[in-house]
Amino acid sequence: MTDSEKSPGPRARAAGKRRQLTAAAARVLHEQGVERTTIADIAHAAEVPAGNVYYYFKTKDELVEAALAEHSGRLRELTDALDRLPDPRARLKGLIEAWVSGRDTAARYGCPTGTLAAELGKREEGGLDLTAGRVVRQLLDWVEQQYREIGAADPGGRALALVGAYQGMSLLSQALRDPEIMTREGERLIRELDASA
Incomplete structure (x- = not known):
C-alpha cells in the first residue's frame, strides 16, 4: 500500500475538519453561550487556525446552525438506540x-439545546431560534410517540410535561449548581412512569 492510499484525500480531510469544528461549536456554544463565543474560541477548541474556519463557515450564525445540527444528530443517535428497546415505557x-447521566454538565451549563433555544429566542432577527425549536420539537415528537404506544391519554400533553420537567430540572440544577437535583427528579419521573397505566 502506498502512502497516498493510507492517508485520507482532501475531501475526507475537509469533512473531518468541518466535523471537528461542528463538534467544537456545539460544546463551546453550550458552555459559553452564543453572544460570548467568538469564532476564535471555536477554532481554538477545534485546534484549527482561526482563519481556516471561514473556509468551512462564513459566519458565526452558520456555526450556531451547525451546532444545532450536531445536537439534533446526537438526539437522533440517542433515540435510535432507545428505539431498539422493545417497550415504550x-x-x-x-x-x-440519559438526562440524569448528564447531570454534572447540566449543573454547570444547563440543557445544551434548551439554553441555546432560550438565548436565540431573545434575538431580534429570526431564523436560528426556529432551528433550535425544531430540535426541541424532534424530542417532543419522539416522546409523544412513546406515550402513544403506551396508550396514554393525551400523549402530546404528557410529552410536554416530561420534556418540560427535564428543562426545569436542568435549569434548577444549573441555577443552584446542584447535579443531585437531576438525580432526584429523574428518580421521581421514573416512579411516575412506573405508576402510570
Missing part, C-alpha cells in the same frame, strides 16, 4: 436515565 426510562 423502557424507552422513556432510558431517556430519563
